Amino acid sequence: MQSSIVKKVLMALSGIFLMIFLLQHLSINLTSLIPDNGKTFNTISHFMGYNPLVQFVLQPILIFGVFFHFIMGLVLEYENRAARKQKYVYSNTRSSWISRNMIITGLVILSFLMLHFYDFWVPEIQYKYIDHGIHNSSKYFHELQEKFHGQTLRTILYCVSFILLGLHLNHGLSSSAQSVGAVKKENGRIRLLANIYSISITSGFIIVALYHYFV
Amino acid sequence: MELLLKIWRQANGQKKGSMVNYEVKNIEPDMSFLEMLDILNQGLIETGEEPVAFDHDCREGICGMCSLVINGSPHGPDRGTTTCQLHMRRFKSGDTIYIEPFRGTAFPVVKDLVVDRSAFDRIQQSGGYVSINTSGNTVDANAAPIPKPDADEAFNAAACIGCGACVAACKNSSAMLFVGAKVSQYSRLPQGKVEAKERVINMVKQMDKEGFGNCTNTGACEAHCPKGISLENILNLNREYLKAKIIK
Numbered sequence: 001m002q003s004s005i006v007k008k009v010l011m012a013l014s015g016i017f018l019m020i021f022l023l024q025h026l027s028i029n030l031t032s033l034i035p036d037n038g039k040t041f042n043t044i045s046h047f048m049g050y051n052p053l054v055q056f057v058l059q060p061i062l063i064f065g066v067f068f069h070f071i072m073g074l075v076l077e078y079e080n081r082a083a084r085k086q087k088y089v090y091s092n093t094r095s096s097w098i099s100r101n102m103i104i105t106g107l108v109i110l111s112f113l114m115l116h117f118y119d120f121w122v123p124e125i126q127y128k129y130i131d132h133g134i135h136n137s138s139k140y141f142h143e144l145q146e147k148f149h150g151q152t153l154r155t156i157l158y159c160v161s162f163i164l165l166g167l168h169l170n171h172g173l174s175s176s177a178q179s180v181g182a183v184k185k186e187n188g189r190i191r192l193l194a195n196i197y198s199i200s201i202t203s204g205f206i207i208v209a210l211y212h213y214f215v
Numbered sequence: 216m217e218l219l220l221k222i223w224r225q226a227n228g229q230k231k232g233s234m235v236n237y238e239v240k241n242i243e244p245d246m247s248f249l250e251m252l253d254i255l256n257q258g259l260i261e262t263g264e265e266p267v268a269f270d271h272d273c274r275e276g277i278c279g280m281c282s283l284v285i286n287g288s289p290h291g292p293d294r295g296t297t298t299c300q301l302h303m304r305r306f307k308s309g310d311t312i313y314i315e316p317f318r319g320t321a322f323p324v325v326k327d328l329v330v331d332r333s334a335f336d337r338i339q340q341s342g343g344y345v346s347i348n349t350s351g352n353t354v355d356a357n358a359a360p361i362p363k364p365d366a367d368e369a370f371n372a373a374a375c376i377g378c379g380a381c382v383a384a385c386k387n388s389s390a391m392l393f394v395g396a397k398v399s400q401y402s403r404l405p406q407g408k409v410e411a412k413e414r415v416i417n418m419v420k421q422m423d424k425e426g427f428g429n430c431t432n433t434g435a436c437e438a439h440c441p442k443g444i445s446l447e448n449i450l451n452l453n454r455e456y457l458k459a460k461i462i463k
């Protein structure tokens with residue numbers, strides 16, 4: 001754990017795990033665009049909400065993964081700042097803004113996650129485990145619409161966060177490939193994959209949010 | 216040419232430093248950057264001021280002694296060149312040039328633009344060698360068959376002159392490119408494979424101990440390296456390290 005390379009490998013593995021989760025999350029959200037009055041979306045959401053494997057095994061792993069990733073991100077940021085106490089008066093390095101500011105895009109994602117948990121996760125936990133609400137497999141689509149339809153501020157906050165998430169992922173994907181010793185970060189194929197992945201994630205989530213805002 | 220120089224002055228490691236302005240005149244475009252600083256210093260000596268301390272030795276791009284962050288770029292604006300190979304024709308008369316030392320907690324300032332890069336020596340001593348008895352029983356290098364691609368990669372990695380510009384360029388002052396080059400140089404060759412495991416573990420341990428930051432894969436190191444050392448060497452370092460840790 002003390003070694004900088006081990007820390008970076010763990011950072012990359014937790015990031016890769018979260019990137020796979022995001023793909024699954026987006027796939028489910030996209031089903032809310034199927035014109036069947038939310039039937040498919042409700043069925044999948046209900047399954048995810050009540051399946052014990054998802055709820056008591058995968059969900060805790062996910063929460064651990066998110067915590068691990070951002071705490072490790074803060075640790076690395078702290079160490080990296082300590083490694084250069086005296087800054088340059090004039091700096092002009094040949095590197096991208098995105099790669100240098102993962103902590104900024106990361107903290108935006110973290111703030112977004114808090115809003116997102118407050119919007120969806122807290123009410124769900126309250127309904128299931130505190131109010132002991134009955135199994136209602138048709139409420140999810142309706143809840144989703146309610147959160148976005150005509151809700152300008154929330155829709156804007158979500159869309160802006162998705163753009164910053166995309167930036168984080170664009171560097172994150174290629175960087176993690178290099179961190180785990182798999183593929184050179186500047187390899188053309190991994191750059192292409194990072195571009196396709198980050199653009200798909202950002203535009204996919206934005207399309208879902210805007211759809212429910214307007215429709 | 217006439218130039219305004221903004222130079223970091225710091226009496227020693229304990230004192231605080233700051234940027235100080237100097238005007239230089241009669242600079243020829245064909246002078247090297249270090250000759251321009253020599254002229255500045257000659258002027259300072261004549262007026263009884265303390266000359267600006269800066270590192271240099273070979274002045275032909277091979278020793279790795281010269282440093283300087285010029286207008287925010289380690290080794291200046293040109294790619295693939297050291298500060299000593301930079302010429303004044305790269306600038307225009309009337310330009311303002313910022314000159315700062317390489318920055319990093321592991322590279323403390325000794326005086327003005329001179330920093331202590333002995334952290335690199337200690338990393339090198341922790342594993343950057345092969346233990347071969349060369350006294351009286353040397354074998355012709357060509358007697359060991361080495362695939363051409365491996366020989367080429369080892370040779371490219373060996374081009375690292377240990378200047379530290381990678382650390383200076385990295386926002387985290389990470390030494391991964393330097394260590395990556397040193398590890399790759401040996402790991403590609405049969406002579407280096409014998410001690411590969413201890414080498415990578417010890418060198419990374421020493422690197423962390425010296426207080427260099429972690430690699431964020433920004434690629435700034437590669438882009439500022441005067442010898443074109445590739446990020447591939449960091450990939451290889453990660454690989455060698457994981458291999459050494461996982462396969463006991």
Ligand code: HEM
Pocket residue numbers: 008009011012013014015016018019022069070071073074076077102103105106107109110168169171172173175176177179180429430431432
């Ligand atoms: C679902 C959300 C997220 C995903 C999918 C994700 C993904 C990634 C990936 C793949 C990396 C690259 C790892 C590497 O370079 O080896 C990374 C790096 C990073 N992430 Fe995240 N991340 C997420 C959320 C966050 C959050 C909430 C923070 C909050 C602080 C954060 C902070 C960072 C930082 C600071 C780095 C750079 C670490 C470094 O290289 O120094 N990330 N992320």
Ligand code: SF4
Pocket residue numbers: 374375376377378379380381382392393396436439440441442443444
């Ligand atoms: S890798 Fe390049 S920048 Fe770093 S010490 Fe070696 S030659 Fe200098």
Ligand code: FES
Pocket residue numbers: 270271272273274275276277278279280281297298299300
């Ligand atoms: S003085 Fe030797 S490399 Fe510049």
